[in-house]
Amino acid sequence: MSRRKMVSGVAVVVGLLLTGGPPALAQSTPRPEQDGMLKNGPPAWDANRDGVYTCQEWKSLADRLFTSADRNRDGNLDPSEFATVQKADAALADADFGYFDENQDGKITRKEFVDKPSAFILRFDSNGDCRVTGDEIRAANAPKGPQGPADRPRDRFH
Numbered sequence: 001m002s003r004r005k006m007v008s009g010v011a012v013v014v015g016l017l018l019t020g021g022p023p024a025l026a027q028s029t030p031r032p033e034q035d036g037m038l039k040n041g042p043p044a045w046d047a048n049r050d051g052v053y054t055c056q057e058w059k060s061l062a063d064r065l066f067t068s069a070d071r072n073r074d075g076n077l078d079p080s081e082f083a084t085v086q087k088a089d090a091a092l093a094d095a096d097f098g099y100f101d102e103n104q105d106g107k108i109t110r111k112e113f114v115d116k117p118s119a120f121i122l123r124f125d126s127n128g129d130c131r132v133t134g135d136e137i138r139a140a141n142a143p144k145g146p147q148g149p150a151d152r153p154r155d156r157f158h
Contacts, residue, residue: 043091043120055130058118065089066113076107085113091120 045061046053069077069084077085082097100108100116124132124140 044089051134053118053120053124053132055118055121058121059114061089062114062116063110065092066110070110076109077113078107082108091118 043053045057047057047060065085065088066077068088069081071081071084077100079097082095082100086092086095097108098104100113102112102116121130121132124136126136126139
């Protein structure tokens, strides 16, 4: 191998290493589209399409999901019926049966399912008003820098 090709090869490798570093670091800070809860876009249960996600809208969706999943119409969801709920909404794909089955009796009542708060609202509702706005979503996903003291510590000479 000629010296020129070897130098070119080394230059290419160094260039790739140098350009490969910053994007990897940039990806460590999640952007809204990378956030697990927003991976499928904003929730589809915004009934009036105003961009604000409310507890009432969540409960309405939960009630409809429960009704469609309760195939035998006994007022409870068993694990196989709950699997239907997980397939019906991407936000519930990883939901845990035990989370909704509060009394751990092996079935989920309508009240247990509908009254359970939305993980989305719990995560993003920063002011506790049961409404998630675009500003709250952006604030929750804003890059977090190092948290240092507000003022520089001063010594006796400064």
